[in-house]
Amino acid sequence: MTPSGPHAVVVAGARPNFIKVKPVLDALEAAGVRTTLVHTGQHYDDAMSGVFFADLGLRRPDHHLEAGSGSHAVQTAAVMTAFEPLLDELAPDVVVVVGDVNSTLACALVAAKSAVPVAHVEAGLRSGDRTMPEEINRIVTDRLSDLLFAPSPEGVDHLLAEGARPEDVHLVGNVMVDTLLACRERAHARPTLAELGLRPGGYGLVTLHRPSNVDDPAVLEGLLAALGEIADRCPLVFPVHPRTAGRLAGRLPAGVRALGPAGYLDCVALQMGARLVLTDSGGVQEESTVLGVPCLTLRESTERPITVTEGTNRVVGCSRAAIVSAAVEWLDSPPPPRRPALWDGRAGERITAVLVRSLGRRHDGQLSSTRVPASRPIAERDTNPSVHS
Numbered sequence: 001m002t003p004s005g006p007h008a009v010v011v012a013g014a015r016p017n018f019i020k021v022k023p024v025l026d027a028l029e030a031a032g033v034r035t036t037l038v039h040t041g042q043h044y045d046d047a048m049s050g051v052f053f054a055d056l057g058l059r060r061p062d063h064h065l066e067a068g069s070g071s072h073a074v075q076t077a078a079v080m081t082a083f084e085p086l087l088d089e090l091a092p093d094v095v096v097v098v099g100d101v102n103s104t105l106a107c108a109l110v111a112a113k114s115a116v117p118v119a120h121v122e123a124g125l126r127s128g129d130r131t132m133p134e135e136i137n138r139i140v141t142d143r144l145s146d147l148l149f150a151p152s153p154e155g156v157d158h159l160l161a162e163g164a165r166p167e168d169v170h171l172v173g174n175v176m177v178d179t180l181l182a183c184r185e186r187a188h189a190r191p192t193l194a195e196l197g198l199r200p201g202g203y204g205l206v207t208l209h210r211p212s213n214v215d216d217p218a219v220l221e222g223l224l225a226a227l228g229e230i231a232d233r234c235p236l237v238f239p240v241h242p243r244t245a246g247r248l249a250g251r252l253p254a255g256v257r258a259l260g261p262a263g264y265l266d267c268v269a270l271q272m273g274a275r276l277v278l279t280d281s282g283g284v285q286e287e288s289t290v291l292g293v294p295c296l297t298l299r300e301s302t303e304r305p306i307t308v309t310e311g312t313n314r315v316v317g318c319s320r321a322a323i324v325s326a327a328v329e330w331l332d333s334p335p336p337p338r339r340p341a342l343w344d345g346r347a348g349e350r351i352t353a354v355l356v357r358s359l360g361r362r363h364d365g366q367l368s369s370t371r372v373p374a375s376r377p378i379a380e381r382d383t384n385p386s387v388h389s
Contacts, residue, residue, distance in 0.1 A: 006033050006359035009092040013040035013067070013079070013103025016176075016283050018052045019264065020098040020121060023178035023348030025058070031356050036090055040079045040103040041066040051263040056179065072102060072133055079106035087114055093359050094119055097141065098175070100134040100303075105141050112144040117358075121175055121351060123148035124155025125282075127303040131212070134282075135303070147358065149351050151175070152306040152340060172350040173342035176286050180268065181345040184291075187268035196237070196259070198273060204234045204327075205274040206256065207281050209241035213298060219318055223298060224253055226323040227278070231255025234275055234331055239267065276331060278323070285313045292337025294330045298323060310340040 008028055012021045021037070028035050039061035053060065065082035067075060079102065087095070087110055095111040097104045098121040111118045123142050127135050139162075142148060148164055150156045151174040159169050193200065206227060214220055227236055235255050239262040240248060252258055262270065268287065271277060277288045277295040285304050288295035289311030297315045307313035312335050316326045 006094075007036070007090070007092040008033050008094050008096055008355065008359070009036045009038055009087070009090055010096045011038045011040065011083075011103060011107045012061075012098065014099075014101045015052050015264075017098050017101060017103070018056060018058055019179045019283070020175045021096075022056050022058050023175050023182070024096060024098070024121060024351055027348040027352035028355065031352050033352070033356065033359065036062045036092065038062065038083070038086065038107070039064045040083070040107070041068055055264040056183070067103070076102045076106045079103050080110050083107050083110045084114070087111060087116065092116060094147075094355065096121060096355075097145075098122055100125070100137045100141070102133075102137065105137040108141045108144045117146040118144055119147040119149065119351075119355060120145040121149045122151055122155075124150040124157075124159040124169075125303040126155075126158045127301040129301045132210075138303070147354060149347075149354070151347070152304075152342075154305055170350070170354050171342065172354070173344060173347035174286060174340075175347045175351070176283055177290050177343040178345045178348050180287055180290055183265060183268060184272070187265045188272060190265055190269050192262075192266045192269035193273050198237065200273040201275045202235070203274060204230065204236045204276040204278060205270050206236050206238040207241070207277075207279040207284055208238075208298065209244055210280045210299070213280050213318065214241075214244045214247050220247060220251075222318060222320045223323070224248075224251055224256075226320040226327075227256050228253030229320075229324045230276075230278070230327045233328065236278075237270065239270070276327060276334075278327070285311075286343075289313055290339055290343060292339075294334045296323065296326050296330070306340050310338055312337055 010021050010025055012018050025035055041064055063086055065079060067078040067082060094117045095107060096119045097108050108118045120141050125138055129135055142159060146168060148159055148169045149172045156169055156171050160166060208214055213223060231253060232255060237257045237259055239259040242261060271287055271293055272291055274293055277284060277293055278298055279295060280298045282304055285295055285297055285302060285307045289307045292312060295313040297313055298318055299315060300317050302315050308315060314326055316322050
């Protein structure tokens with residue numbers, strides 16, 4: 001017999017997704033919503049997937065689509081082909097997708113074409129750079145979604161400017177922060193730094209994985225040269241993403257130490273102990289802001305500008321001179337830590353409050369109340385639409 005009551009399918013495909021779905025799953029289950037966790041298999045090896053489930057205390061997926069790797073078209077098609085019959089079988093009340101990876105777009109598209117409501121967590125982020133595959137995924141997913149959960153005010157502004165219905169847009173805060181704050185003490189207690197012979201404040205942390213940085217030999221050469229200069233002032237450690245490893249063989253400058261892929265808790269521990277972070281990752285920009293660690297983003301744009309205006313991040317591009325100059329400045333005089341409003345560890349609860357209200361229209365009396373009031377739709381607010389009330 002199929003259980004009664006509201007049913008949400010929650011989709012994750014890559015390691016940033018696992019971090020984002022954990023607080024949403026926990027809050028939905030606490031509210032009495034039946035959940036099915038679908039892992040698309042976009043990240044499928046243990047270093048990129050399995051260890052994150054263990055670190056986060058995330059339950060094993062109910063379904064694994066095993067989509068694997070491939071070009072954007074191949075991967076997106078594989079996820080869609082596998083998800084469509086599963087969605088027909090599960091017949092949920094809503095599909096919750098997170099972030100901006102190919103799995104996000106693929107499952108949103110299948111759900112929308114099946115007339116199943118789509119809720120997008122981390123909606124409204126825009127870099128303005130359509131050469132980034134993630135930017136296309138964000139734009140299309142938002143247009144397909146029925147509920148749009150923005151992590152910060154500029155996300156709300158983007159969605160409204162693009163024609164989203166105000167009543168569908170909700171400013172809820174950042175689910176990645178929920179997970180980070182919940183796991184911070186466990187990460188701090190780990191022997192990560194001691195086992196690597198590192199001392200807090202005695203090193204910088206590097207993460208690079210974006211194709212625009214690691215697939216272009218000229219760009220990568222300039223980035224490595226900049227890292228070499230910075231390492232003369234502050235030794236650097238570099239947990240190497242699997243897709244980056246082959247491009248770095250024998251090319252790391254002195255003072256830059258390569259590490260294997262790290263689990264979530266080890267990544268957080270490395271960030272907490274770092275004097276400076278250099279990254280092209282959107283998630284690391286957010287995490288370093290919450291942890292109060294100076295961060296230099298090695299890209300020409302960011303879809304998370306609130307980490308610049310309200311945090312500890314600076315976008316410096318890929319110029320060797322610009323990177324080195326900014327690193328020297330912040331090593332000598334780091335910025336004061338600041339945390340954006342609503343990045344308080346309760347975004348998952350706010351998202352669930354909205355979903356409960358929406359799902360409850362079809363399943364009256366079968367949902368638990370939540371202590372966090374639902375974020376009122378933008379259309380109902382009397383204040384500036386960019387400000388959560």
